[in-house]
Amino acid sequence: MERKISYEVYAIAFVLSAFTFLIGIFLGGLTTNSNFSGISTELSNVSSRVDSLKVLLLFDGNSSSFCPLYISELSDLNSEIERVGYKLTYIEDVKQAQDIELKKKYFLLEAESYLLSQKAKNFCSDKSILLINFYSNKACESCKQQGSDILRVRDELHNQNISLKLFSFDGDLGSSVADAFAREYGVNSYPSVVINGKTYSGPIAPDRLGSLVRSAYYENRSSGNS
C-alpha cells in the first residue's frame, strides 16, 4: 500500500497546542499582574504602619509605657514584611516573574524596619538578634540553601526563646538601599550574613550559624545586665 504522512493533521494539532499555550500564558500573565497588584497594596499598608511607628519614635514619653507597645508593633510589622518577601520570592520561583520596582519598594521597607529594630535595641533594650542575609538571584547556588538554613535556625532558636529578626537583600537587583547596606557592612560577595552588625562572608553551616546567633544573644544579654 501507498503510505502517507498526515501533515495537515500535525499542523492543525501543532497550532491548537500552541494556541492553548498562548491562552495559558496570557491568563498566567493576568494572574501574575493581579498577584503583583495585591502585593503592592500590601506593601502600601505596611508602609503606613512603618510611618505610624516612626511617629511613635518621635513621642517623647516614658520608656516603660512606650517600649512594650513599640516592640510589639515592630514585631508584627517585621513578620508582615517578611511574609510579603516570601510571596515575592514564591512568585519568582514558581512563575519566574519579577517586578523590580516592587522589590525595591520592599527592600526600602525592610531597611526601614531594620533601622526601627535597631532603635528598639538601643532605646528599649530589645534582646532580639538582627540578621541581614545578603543574597544574589544570579548564579548563586548556595544562596537558596543559606536562606533555608537561616529560617531553620531561626525556628530552632525560637524554641529556645531566642528571637532572631531576619532581613534579606538581593544584592544584584540594583536597589540603592540594598547597595547602601552592603557598603555599610562591607559585603562584596554572596551569600553573606550580618549578625548584630558583624559580617560573615560565604556559606555558613547551620550549626555554626546557630552558635553565632546564640553567642550574639548571650553577649547582648550580658552587656544589657552590666
Add this chain to the structure above:
Amino acid sequence: MEISLVLTYLTTFFSLFVLYVFLVTFFKYWKSYYSDPPASKSYPYISIVIPAYNEGLYLRECLESILAVDYPKEKLEIIVVDDGSTDNTYEIAKSFSTLGVIALTKPNGGGKKASPLNFGLKFAKGEFIATMDADSYLTKNTITEMLKLFSDPDVMAVSPAVKIRPSNCFIKEIQRIEYLMILFSRRILSFMDSVPVTPGPFSMFRTKVFSIVGNFDEKNLVEDQEIALRIQSHNFKIKSSVTAEVYTEPPSKMGDLVTQRVRWQRGGMRNYWRYSSMIKPSYGDFGMYFIPLNFLSIIAFFTILSLTLYSFVSTPYYLKYIWLDSLGLGVGTFTFIWAFLFIVGTFFTYLSIKSFDDEKVKLRYILSFLFVYWYLMVCYNLLWLFKELKREPTSW
C-alpha cells in the same frame, strides 16, 4: 530559564499535541468512523484457532459463543490447541467434537502463547484465520462485521472491538473504560494506517499473510503486537473495527493487572525497539508519528514523574509561612495549561465512551479512572524499568 521549567513546557506541549492529533484525525474522518464497507454476499471459509492452557473455566462459554454466531457453520473451522493443560481444558474441547470442534493437544511449549498458536495454524484450512483467546466470547455478528473490512485486498488483518462486560468490580470497570479508550484510539489509528496490534482475544488474518511475513514469534512476550508490527513492516494494512464486538475476561485483582501490564510494557517496548528502523518517511504516519510516539511517551512519562518528585523534594522552607497564600499565588500559566490539558483529556475520555452508544459507564468510575490510572501507570512503568535494568529474564 531553569531546566525543570523547559522540561515541563516540553512534556506538556507534547501531551497536548498527541491528544490533538487524535482528536483532529477523529473529526477529519468523522463520517467514516461508523461506516464500514457493505458486507460481502459470499461466506469465505474461516478457521478459528484457540490456544488454551488451563482454561477449563472459560472454554465452554467461548466455544458456545462461536457456535452461536451468524455465520454458516460449514464455513467455520474451530481448532482448540490444548497447550499441555493440567486441568480439564482438553476434555471440554473434546466434548464439542460432535459439533465440529477440532481438539488438539501438545506438550506445553514453555508458557508463551505463540507456540500453540503456530501449532494450530498448521491445521487451519481457512481462507481467513482468526486467533482467539479461550477466555473471550464472540457476539452474533463479530465475524461478519470483521469481514467487511477485508473488502480492501491490501487489508491483511482486522482487529475487533475488544470489550469488557460491565460489572461492579472496580478494577474491571477501570479497565473497561481503558479498553474503550484504546478502541477509540485504535479506530483513529486505523485511518492513519497505524494499527499496532492484532489483539489476542480475537483477531482475523488473511491466511496468505502468514506465508509472506511468517508465523507468530514464539519467543515474544506480546506476540499479538509483534505480528502486527511485522505486517506493518511489510506495508500491509491492518484495520480496526468498532462494531465487531468481542468480550474478554480482564484481570480482577490488582496484582494480576500489574503483572499483565508489566508484560505488555516490557514486550511492547522491546518490539517497538526491534521495529524502530521503521522510523522513516516511507512508513508514513506509522513510521513518523506512531512509533516515535511510543518512545517519546515513555520519556515524557518519566520526565513528568521526575519533575513531580523533584517539586516535592525541592519545596522551599519558606513556603510553610505562606502555604495558604501560595495556593492562590501558585495559580499561573501552568495551572491554566494543565487545566486545558485535563479538559482536553477528559473530553477525549468522554468521546471514547460516548462513541459506543451501548456502553454506559458510571460517572464515579470515569472520575476514578482519570485519577487512579496515573498511579497504575507509575506502578507498572517503574516495575518495567526495574526489570529491564535488572535484565530479568522474560516470562509470560
